[in-house]
Amino acid sequence: MRQPMEQAKRDEIKATLLTYAQSIVETDGFQQLSIRKLAKRAGYTEGSIYNYFENKQALVRALIARGFGELMEGVIVPVQEEVSIEQQLRGMFCRYALNSYQFHTYYMAVMLSEDPEIKRVTTIFDETPSKGLEYLIHMFNIGVTRGEFNQVDTTEVAQLVWASVFGLILKVIVEGTFDEDWMTGKVNRQLDLLLSYLRKDG
Amino acid sequence: MRQPMEQAKRDEIKATLLTYAQSIVETDGFQQLSIRKLAKRAGYTEGSIYNYFENKQALVRALIARGFGELMEGVIVPVQEEVSIEQQLRGMFCRYALNSYQFHTYYMAVMLSEDPEIKRVTTIFDETPSKGLEYLIHMFNIGVTRGEFNQVDTTEVAQLVWASVFGLILKVIVEGTFDEDWMTGKVNRQLDLLLSYLRKDG
Numbered sequence: 001m002r003q004p005m006e007q008a009k010r011d012e013i014k015a016t017l018l019t020y021a022q023s024i025v026e027t028d029g030f031q032q033l034s035i036r037k038l039a040k041r042a043g044y045t046e047g048s049i050y051n052y053f054e055n056k057q058a059l060v061r062a063l064i065a066r067g068f069g070e071l072m073e074g075v076i077v078p079v080q081e082e083v084s085i086e087q088q089l090r091g092m093f094c095r096y097a098l099n100s101y102q103f104h105t106y107y108m109a110v111m112l113s114e115d116p117e118i119k120r121v122t123t124i125f126d127e128t129p130s131k132g133l134e135y136l137i138h139m140f141n142i143g144v145t146r147g148e149f150n151q152v153d154t155t156e157v158a159q160l161v162w163a164s165v166f167g168l169i170l171k172v173i174v175e176g177t178f179d180e181d182w183m184t185g186k187v188n189r190q191l192d193l194l195l196s197y198l199r200k201d202g
Numbered sequence: 203m204r205q206p207m208e209q210a211k212r213d214e215i216k217a218t219l220l221t222y223a224q225s226i227v228e229t230d231g232f233q234q235l236s237i238r239k240l241a242k243r244a245g246y247t248e249g250s251i252y253n254y255f256e257n258k259q260a261l262v263r264a265l266i267a268r269g270f271g272e273l274m275e276g277v278i279v280p281v282q283e284e285v286s287i288e289q290q291l292r293g294m295f296c297r298y299a300l301n302s303y304q305f306h307t308y309y310m311a312v313m314l315s316e317d318p319e320i321k322r323v324t325t326i327f328d329e330t331p332s333k334g335l336e337y338l339i340h341m342f343n344i345g346v347t348r349g350e351f352n353q354v355d356t357t358e359v360a361q362l363v364w365a366s367v368f369g370l371i372l373k374v375i376v377e378g379t380f381d382e383d384w385m386t387g388k389v390n391r392q393l394d395l396l397l398s399y400l401r402k403d404g
Binding site: 108111112113114119122123124125126156157160161163164165166167168170171172174175176177186189190192193194196197198 | 310313314315316321324325326327328358359362363365366367368369370372373374376377378379388391392394395396398399400
Protein backbone atom coordinates (compact mmCIF):
# COMPACT_ATOMS: atom_id res chain seq x y z
CA MET A 1 0.00 0.00 0.00
CA ARG A 2 1.24 3.45 -0.92
CA GLN A 3 2.09 5.77 1.96
CA PRO A 4 -0.07 8.90 1.99
CA MET A 5 2.06 11.88 1.17
CA GLU A 6 2.93 14.07 4.09
CA GLN A 7 0.81 17.22 4.23
CA ALA A 8 3.87 19.47 4.31
CA LYS A 9 5.26 17.91 1.15
CA ARG A 10 1.85 18.18 -0.49
CA ASP A 11 1.55 21.87 0.38
CA GLU A 12 5.00 22.46 -1.00
CA ILE A 13 4.16 20.86 -4.33
CA LYS A 14 0.88 22.75 -4.47
CA ALA A 15 2.73 26.03 -3.91
CA THR A 16 5.22 25.16 -6.65
CA LEU A 17 2.38 24.37 -9.06
CA LEU A 18 0.73 27.69 -8.25
CA THR A 19 3.97 29.47 -9.05
CA TYR A 20 4.04 27.76 -12.45
CA ALA A 21 0.38 28.63 -12.98
CA GLN A 22 1.09 32.25 -12.11
CA SER A 23 3.88 32.39 -14.69
CA ILE A 24 1.44 31.11 -17.34
CA VAL A 25 -1.07 33.81 -16.38
CA GLU A 26 1.60 36.48 -16.50
CA THR A 27 2.75 35.54 -19.97
CA ASP A 28 -0.51 34.41 -21.58
CA GLY A 29 -3.42 35.63 -19.41
CA PHE A 30 -6.02 33.74 -17.40
CA GLN A 31 -7.86 32.51 -20.50
CA GLN A 32 -4.83 30.51 -21.53
CA LEU A 33 -4.38 28.78 -18.18
CA SER A 34 -5.34 25.10 -18.26
CA ILE A 35 -4.51 21.93 -16.34
CA ARG A 36 -2.83 20.61 -19.49
CA LYS A 37 -0.64 23.68 -19.88
CA LEU A 38 0.26 23.64 -16.20
CA ALA A 39 1.23 19.97 -16.40
CA LYS A 40 3.45 20.67 -19.38
CA ARG A 41 5.07 23.72 -17.78
CA ALA A 42 5.68 21.96 -14.45
CA GLY A 43 6.81 18.67 -15.98
CA TYR A 44 3.99 16.65 -14.39
CA THR A 45 1.37 14.42 -15.93
CA GLU A 46 -2.11 15.92 -16.21
CA GLY A 47 -3.40 13.17 -13.92
CA SER A 48 -1.06 14.12 -11.11
CA ILE A 49 -2.10 17.78 -11.33
CA TYR A 50 -5.68 16.69 -10.63
CA ASN A 51 -4.46 15.35 -7.27
CA TYR A 52 -3.89 18.95 -6.27
CA PHE A 53 -6.56 20.88 -8.18
CA GLU A 54 -9.78 19.16 -9.15
CA ASN A 55 -10.32 21.42 -12.17
CA LYS A 56 -9.33 24.72 -13.75
CA GLN A 57 -11.80 26.63 -11.60
CA ALA A 58 -10.20 25.30 -8.40
CA LEU A 59 -6.78 26.20 -9.77
CA VAL A 60 -7.86 29.75 -10.64
CA ARG A 61 -9.49 30.17 -7.24
CA ALA A 62 -6.34 29.04 -5.41
CA LEU A 63 -4.21 31.32 -7.55
CA ILE A 64 -6.40 34.35 -6.91
CA ALA A 65 -6.52 33.61 -3.18
CA ARG A 66 -2.75 33.46 -2.97
CA GLY A 67 -2.15 36.44 -5.24
CA PHE A 68 -4.66 38.62 -3.45
CA GLY A 69 -3.18 37.59 -0.14
CA GLU A 70 0.20 38.87 -1.28
CA LEU A 71 -1.23 41.99 -2.88
CA MET A 72 -3.40 42.88 0.09
CA GLU A 73 -0.66 42.22 2.62
CA GLY A 74 -0.38 45.33 4.75
CA VAL A 75 -3.25 47.02 2.85
CA ILE A 76 -6.26 45.86 4.85
CA VAL A 77 -5.23 46.54 8.44
CA PRO A 78 -7.27 47.14 11.62
CA VAL A 79 -8.62 50.67 11.97
CA GLN A 80 -6.56 52.73 14.44
CA GLU A 81 -8.39 54.71 17.12
CA GLU A 82 -5.96 57.58 17.46
CA VAL A 83 -5.25 58.27 13.76
CA SER A 84 -7.54 60.24 11.42
CA ILE A 85 -9.43 58.18 8.84
CA GLU A 86 -8.07 60.39 6.08
CA GLN A 87 -4.51 59.58 7.11
CA GLN A 88 -5.30 55.86 7.29
CA LEU A 89 -6.94 55.97 3.85
CA ARG A 90 -3.87 57.64 2.41
CA GLY A 91 -1.58 55.02 3.91
CA MET A 92 -3.81 52.23 2.68
CA PHE A 93 -4.04 53.48 -0.90
CA CYS A 94 -0.31 54.14 -1.12
CA ARG A 95 0.49 50.60 0.04
CA TYR A 96 -2.14 49.27 -2.37
CA ALA A 97 -0.63 51.20 -5.27
CA LEU A 98 2.91 50.08 -4.49
CA ASN A 99 1.88 46.44 -4.09
CA SER A 100 -0.19 46.53 -7.30
CA TYR A 101 2.79 47.90 -9.14
CA GLN A 102 5.10 45.28 -7.70
CA PHE A 103 2.79 42.49 -8.94
CA HIS A 104 1.62 44.49 -11.96
CA THR A 105 1.33 41.78 -14.60
CA TYR A 106 -0.69 39.68 -12.20
CA TYR A 107 -2.68 42.72 -11.00
CA MET A 108 -3.73 43.61 -14.54
CA ALA A 109 -4.67 40.04 -15.41
CA VAL A 110 -6.86 39.82 -12.30
CA MET A 111 -8.39 43.28 -12.53
CA LEU A 112 -9.28 43.04 -16.21
CA SER A 113 -10.49 39.46 -16.15
CA GLU A 114 -14.11 38.81 -17.05
CA ASP A 115 -14.02 35.36 -15.40
CA PRO A 116 -17.01 35.28 -13.00
CA GLU A 117 -14.90 33.56 -10.33
CA ILE A 118 -12.38 36.42 -10.43
CA LYS A 119 -14.99 39.15 -10.70
CA ARG A 120 -16.44 38.05 -7.35
CA VAL A 121 -13.16 39.19 -5.81
CA THR A 122 -12.65 42.39 -7.81
CA THR A 123 -16.18 43.77 -8.28
CA ILE A 124 -17.08 47.16 -6.90
CA PHE A 125 -20.50 47.73 -8.48
CA ASP A 126 -22.05 44.37 -7.73
CA GLU A 127 -24.67 44.12 -4.99
CA THR A 128 -22.26 41.87 -3.09
CA PRO A 129 -19.13 44.00 -2.97
CA SER A 130 -15.67 42.55 -2.76
CA LYS A 131 -13.85 42.33 0.59
CA GLY A 132 -11.61 45.25 -0.38
CA LEU A 133 -14.56 47.51 -1.12
CA GLU A 134 -16.34 46.42 2.05
CA TYR A 135 -13.30 47.46 4.04
CA LEU A 136 -13.25 50.83 2.29
CA ILE A 137 -16.96 51.44 2.98
CA HIS A 138 -16.27 50.54 6.62
CA MET A 139 -13.47 53.13 6.76
CA PHE A 140 -15.70 55.85 5.30
CA ASN A 141 -18.51 54.94 7.70
CA ILE A 142 -16.18 55.37 10.66
CA GLY A 143 -15.07 58.71 9.19
CA VAL A 144 -18.71 59.85 9.11
CA THR A 145 -19.43 58.51 12.62
CA ARG A 146 -16.38 60.28 14.00
CA GLY A 147 -17.55 63.52 12.43
CA GLU A 148 -14.46 63.68 10.25
CA PHE A 149 -16.45 63.39 7.01
CA ASN A 150 -19.76 64.81 5.82
CA GLN A 151 -22.85 62.62 5.73
CA VAL A 152 -22.53 60.97 2.31
CA ASP A 153 -23.51 57.77 0.55
CA THR A 154 -20.39 55.94 1.75
CA THR A 155 -20.90 52.98 -0.59
CA GLU A 156 -20.95 55.25 -3.63
CA VAL A 157 -18.01 57.30 -2.40
CA ALA A 158 -16.00 54.13 -1.75
CA GLN A 159 -16.79 52.85 -5.26
CA LEU A 160 -15.77 56.10 -6.92
CA VAL A 161 -12.62 56.63 -4.89
CA TRP A 162 -11.59 53.04 -5.50
CA ALA A 163 -12.26 53.30 -9.27
CA SER A 164 -10.25 56.53 -9.41
CA VAL A 165 -7.16 55.11 -7.72
CA PHE A 166 -7.50 51.98 -9.87
CA GLY A 167 -7.37 54.18 -12.99
CA LEU A 168 -4.25 55.93 -11.76
CA ILE A 169 -2.49 52.65 -10.96
CA LEU A 170 -3.38 51.16 -14.33
CA LYS A 171 -2.22 54.24 -16.21
CA VAL A 172 1.10 54.15 -14.35
CA ILE A 173 1.51 50.44 -15.12
CA VAL A 174 0.76 50.92 -18.82
CA GLU A 175 2.97 53.98 -19.18
CA GLY A 176 5.74 52.46 -17.07
CA THR A 177 6.42 55.79 -15.38
CA PHE A 178 6.87 54.23 -11.99
CA ASP A 179 9.03 55.48 -9.18
CA GLU A 180 8.05 54.82 -5.57
CA ASP A 181 8.11 58.43 -4.35
CA TRP A 182 6.49 59.75 -7.50
CA MET A 183 3.72 57.16 -7.21
CA THR A 184 2.87 57.86 -3.57
CA GLY A 185 2.98 61.57 -4.41
CA LYS A 186 0.41 61.11 -7.20
CA VAL A 187 -1.86 58.92 -5.07
CA ASN A 188 -1.81 61.55 -2.33
CA ARG A 189 -2.55 64.36 -4.78
CA GLN A 190 -5.43 62.32 -6.23
CA LEU A 191 -6.78 61.85 -2.71
CA ASP A 192 -6.47 65.63 -2.12
CA LEU A 193 -8.94 66.06 -4.96
CA LEU A 194 -11.22 63.18 -4.02
CA LEU A 195 -11.41 63.72 -0.27
CA SER A 196 -11.89 67.48 -0.17
CA TYR A 197 -15.55 66.86 -0.98
CA LEU A 198 -15.89 64.79 2.19
CA ARG A 199 -14.04 66.97 4.67
CA LYS A 200 -16.27 68.63 7.26
CA ASP A 201 -14.14 71.78 7.33
CA GLY A 202 -15.01 72.42 3.65
CA MET B 203 0.21 49.43 -68.99
CA ARG B 204 -1.97 49.05 -65.94
CA GLN B 205 -4.39 51.88 -65.21
CA PRO B 206 -3.70 53.51 -61.85
CA MET B 207 -6.54 52.76 -59.52
CA GLU B 208 -8.95 55.59 -58.88
CA GLN B 209 -8.34 57.32 -55.54
CA ALA B 210 -11.94 56.78 -54.41
CA LYS B 211 -11.68 53.05 -55.03
CA ARG B 212 -8.34 52.96 -53.24
CA ASP B 213 -9.76 54.76 -50.18
CA GLU B 214 -12.66 52.37 -50.11
CA ILE B 215 -10.39 49.32 -50.07
CA LYS B 216 -8.19 50.90 -47.43
CA ALA B 217 -11.24 51.52 -45.25
CA THR B 218 -12.36 47.91 -45.70
CA LEU B 219 -8.89 46.66 -44.76
CA LEU B 220 -8.95 48.81 -41.62
CA THR B 221 -12.26 47.30 -40.65
CA TYR B 222 -10.75 43.82 -40.96
CA ALA B 223 -7.72 44.97 -38.99
CA GLN B 224 -9.99 46.33 -36.28
CA SER B 225 -11.78 43.01 -36.00
CA ILE B 226 -8.41 41.28 -35.50
CA VAL B 227 -7.49 43.75 -32.74
CA GLU B 228 -10.85 43.26 -31.06
CA THR B 229 -10.55 39.49 -30.98
CA ASP B 230 -6.79 39.04 -30.52
CA GLY B 231 -5.29 42.36 -29.41
CA PHE B 232 -2.81 44.69 -31.10
CA GLN B 233 0.13 42.32 -30.57
CA GLN B 234 -1.50 39.77 -32.81
CA LEU B 235 -2.15 42.16 -35.68
CA SER B 236 0.14 41.58 -38.66
CA ILE B 237 0.11 42.20 -42.40
CA ARG B 238 0.02 38.44 -42.91
CA LYS B 239 -2.99 38.00 -40.62
CA LEU B 240 -4.79 40.91 -42.24
CA ALA B 241 -4.17 39.46 -45.71
CA LYS B 242 -5.60 36.14 -44.61
CA ARG B 243 -8.65 37.69 -42.94
CA ALA B 244 -9.41 39.99 -45.88
CA GLY B 245 -8.71 37.38 -48.57
CA TYR B 246 -5.87 39.38 -50.15
CA THR B 247 -2.27 38.46 -50.86
CA GLU B 248 0.28 39.93 -48.47
CA GLY B 249 1.86 41.79 -51.36
CA SER B 250 -1.33 43.63 -52.20
CA ILE B 251 -1.77 44.73 -48.57
CA TYR B 252 1.61 46.44 -48.81
CA ASN B 253 0.13 48.65 -51.55
CA TYR B 254 -2.04 50.19 -48.87
CA PHE B 255 0.10 50.01 -45.71
CA GLU B 256 3.86 49.95 -46.00
CA ASN B 257 4.29 48.01 -42.75
CA LYS B 258 2.59 47.01 -39.52
CA GLN B 259 3.43 50.35 -37.91
CA ALA B 260 1.66 52.26 -40.68
CA LEU B 261 -1.33 49.97 -40.33
CA VAL B 262 -1.50 50.46 -36.57
CA ARG B 263 -1.15 54.22 -36.97
CA ALA B 264 -3.99 54.39 -39.48
CA LEU B 265 -6.16 52.22 -37.27
CA ILE B 266 -5.57 54.35 -34.19
CA ALA B 267 -6.20 57.55 -36.13
CA ARG B 268 -9.52 56.27 -37.40
CA GLY B 269 -10.58 54.73 -34.08
CA PHE B 270 -9.68 57.80 -32.07
CA GLY B 271 -11.48 59.96 -34.54
CA GLU B 272 -14.66 58.00 -33.92
CA LEU B 273 -14.15 57.83 -30.17
CA MET B 274 -13.37 61.53 -29.81
CA GLU B 275 -16.23 62.63 -32.04
CA GLY B 276 -18.20 65.14 -30.05
CA VAL B 277 -15.81 64.93 -27.11
CA ILE B 278 -13.26 67.57 -28.03
CA VAL B 279 -15.39 70.57 -28.93
CA PRO B 280 -14.68 74.32 -28.94
CA VAL B 281 -14.90 75.98 -25.52
CA GLN B 282 -18.15 77.90 -25.09
CA GLU B 283 -17.99 81.45 -23.73
CA GLU B 284 -21.30 81.53 -21.95
CA VAL B 285 -21.21 78.11 -20.24
CA SER B 286 -19.28 77.34 -17.03
CA ILE B 287 -16.13 75.24 -17.48
CA GLU B 288 -17.42 72.78 -14.91
CA GLN B 289 -20.56 72.18 -16.96
CA GLN B 290 -18.51 71.77 -20.14
CA LEU B 291 -16.17 69.31 -18.40
CA ARG B 292 -19.13 67.28 -17.22
CA GLY B 293 -20.57 67.14 -20.72
CA MET B 294 -17.21 66.20 -22.19
CA PHE B 295 -16.51 63.38 -19.76
CA CYS B 296 -20.02 61.97 -20.11
CA ARG B 297 -19.70 61.86 -23.89
CA TYR B 298 -16.22 60.38 -23.54
CA ALA B 299 -17.50 57.66 -21.19
CA LEU B 300 -20.42 56.78 -23.44
CA ASN B 301 -18.24 56.65 -26.58
CA SER B 302 -15.59 54.58 -24.80
CA TYR B 303 -18.23 52.14 -23.74
CA GLN B 304 -19.69 51.94 -27.23
CA PHE B 305 -16.27 51.03 -28.67
CA HIS B 306 -15.17 49.23 -25.50
CA THR B 307 -13.17 46.35 -26.95
CA TYR B 308 -11.26 48.75 -29.12
CA TYR B 309 -10.95 51.28 -26.28
CA MET B 310 -9.41 48.71 -23.94
CA ALA B 311 -6.99 47.45 -26.58
CA VAL B 312 -5.80 51.00 -27.27
CA MET B 313 -5.68 52.18 -23.68
CA LEU B 314 -3.82 49.15 -22.36
CA SER B 315 -1.42 48.82 -25.25
CA GLU B 316 2.28 49.19 -24.53
CA ASP B 317 3.06 49.83 -28.21
CA PRO B 318 5.10 53.09 -28.32
CA GLU B 319 3.14 54.28 -31.37
CA ILE B 320 -0.13 53.93 -29.47
CA LYS B 321 1.22 55.31 -26.20
CA ARG B 322 2.00 58.59 -27.97
CA VAL B 323 -1.75 59.01 -28.39
CA THR B 324 -2.84 57.78 -24.96
CA THR B 325 -0.12 59.00 -22.60
CA ILE B 326 -0.97 61.39 -19.79
CA PHE B 327 2.28 61.37 -17.79
CA ASP B 328 4.71 61.83 -20.65
CA GLU B 329 6.39 65.21 -21.13
CA THR B 330 4.60 65.49 -24.47
CA PRO B 331 0.99 64.95 -23.46
CA SER B 332 -1.60 63.49 -25.79
CA LYS B 333 -4.04 65.77 -27.63
CA GLY B 334 -6.85 64.75 -25.28
CA LEU B 335 -4.89 65.70 -22.19
CA GLU B 336 -3.77 68.96 -23.78
CA TYR B 337 -7.40 69.86 -24.37
CA LEU B 338 -8.22 69.06 -20.74
CA ILE B 339 -5.35 71.21 -19.44
CA HIS B 340 -6.61 74.00 -21.69
CA MET B 341 -10.09 73.69 -20.17
CA PHE B 342 -8.75 73.86 -16.62
CA ASN B 343 -6.57 76.84 -17.52
CA ILE B 344 -9.60 78.73 -18.79
CA GLY B 345 -11.42 77.80 -15.58
CA VAL B 346 -8.61 79.33 -13.54
CA THR B 347 -8.42 82.44 -15.76
CA ARG B 348 -12.16 82.96 -15.50
CA GLY B 349 -11.89 82.73 -11.72
CA GLU B 350 -14.12 79.67 -11.66
CA PHE B 351 -11.35 77.43 -10.24
CA ASN B 352 -8.65 77.94 -7.66
CA GLN B 353 -5.05 78.49 -8.76
CA VAL B 354 -3.80 74.93 -9.14
CA ASP B 355 -1.25 72.97 -11.12
CA THR B 356 -3.65 72.45 -14.03
CA THR B 357 -1.47 69.83 -15.74
CA GLU B 358 -1.44 67.67 -12.63
CA VAL B 359 -5.15 68.16 -12.01
CA ALA B 360 -5.92 67.24 -15.63
CA GLN B 361 -3.79 64.08 -15.35
CA LEU B 362 -5.46 62.99 -12.12
CA VAL B 363 -9.00 63.75 -13.21
CA TRP B 364 -8.42 61.97 -16.48
CA ALA B 365 -6.90 58.91 -14.77
CA SER B 366 -9.85 58.80 -12.36
CA VAL B 367 -12.52 58.83 -15.05
CA PHE B 368 -10.47 56.29 -17.04
CA GLY B 369 -10.54 53.96 -13.99
CA LEU B 370 -14.31 54.31 -13.70
CA ILE B 371 -14.87 53.59 -17.40
CA LEU B 372 -12.60 50.54 -17.33
CA LYS B 373 -14.26 49.18 -14.23
CA VAL B 374 -17.68 49.58 -15.85
CA ILE B 375 -16.45 47.85 -19.02
CA VAL B 376 -14.95 44.91 -17.10
CA GLU B 377 -17.97 44.50 -14.82
CA GLY B 378 -20.41 44.99 -17.68
CA THR B 379 -22.74 47.05 -15.46
CA PHE B 380 -23.45 49.56 -18.18
CA ASP B 381 -26.60 51.57 -18.62
CA GLU B 382 -26.47 55.02 -20.20
CA ASP B 383 -28.21 56.93 -17.40
CA TRP B 384 -26.40 55.02 -14.68
CA MET B 385 -23.06 55.69 -16.35
CA THR B 386 -23.56 59.44 -16.77
CA GLY B 387 -24.81 59.53 -13.18
CA LYS B 388 -21.62 57.88 -11.94
CA VAL B 389 -19.36 60.11 -14.02
CA ASN B 390 -21.13 63.17 -12.63
CA ARG B 391 -20.85 61.90 -9.05
CA GLN B 392 -17.15 61.21 -9.59
CA LEU B 393 -16.73 64.76 -10.87
CA ASP B 394 -18.58 66.06 -7.78
CA LEU B 395 -15.77 64.54 -5.73
CA LEU B 396 -12.93 65.55 -8.02
CA LEU B 397 -13.97 69.12 -8.79
CA SER B 398 -15.00 70.28 -5.32
CA TYR B 399 -11.29 70.77 -4.59
CA LEU B 400 -11.07 73.25 -7.47
CA ARG B 401 -14.19 75.29 -6.87
CA LYS B 402 -13.57 78.81 -5.68
CA ASP B 403 -16.67 78.83 -3.49
CA GLY B 404 -15.14 76.02 -1.34
